Structure formats: C-alpha cells, structure tokens
Amino acid sequence: MSNNSSSNRLVVPAAREAMEKFKMEAASEVGVNLKNGYNGDLTSRQAGSVGGQMVKKMIEAYENGIK
Numbered sequence: 001m002s003n004n005s006s007s008n009r010l011v012v013p014a015a016r017e018a019m020e021k022f023k024m025e026a027a028s029e030v031g032v033n034l035k036n037g038y039n040g041d042l043t044s045r046q047a048g049s050v051g052g053q054m055v056k057k058m059i060e061a062y063e064n065g066i067k
Contacts, residue, residue: 026053
C-alpha cells in the first residue's frame with residue numbers, strides 16, 4: 001500500500017518528518033527496531049508497544065503543557 005492511498009493522513013502534511021522521527025524515538029524507547037519504509041514484519045505486540053509509547057508521550061506532553 002502506498003502512502004497516497006493510506007487512510008492515515010496527517011492534518012498538517014509538513015509534519016510527516018517530525019512524526020516519523022517521533023515514531024522512531026518511541027520504538028527505540030521500547031526496544032523495537034524499526035526500519036525506514038516497510039515494517040510489516042513486526043508482531044502486533046511490537047507495533048502496539050510503539051503506538052502505546054507514542055500516546056503515552058503525547059499525554060505527558062499535554063499534561064506538562066497545562067501545568
């Protein structure tokens with residue numbers, strides 16, 4: 001599936017590079033080795049841990065911003 005047909009579109013397309021960096025950082029923190037490009041060989045557990053770490057960091061950033 002190419003990026004153009006994905007249903008996961010960013011509201012601000014210019015943020016794509018920052019989101020990729022954020023994803024790589026989150027993956028590194030939970031010990032998942034991501035490659036640039038296709039990562040379909042990840043287990044559901046690995047992919048979920050990366051996504052969960054991203055959400056955790058976004059919530060922490062929000063909470064720190066409102067204090």
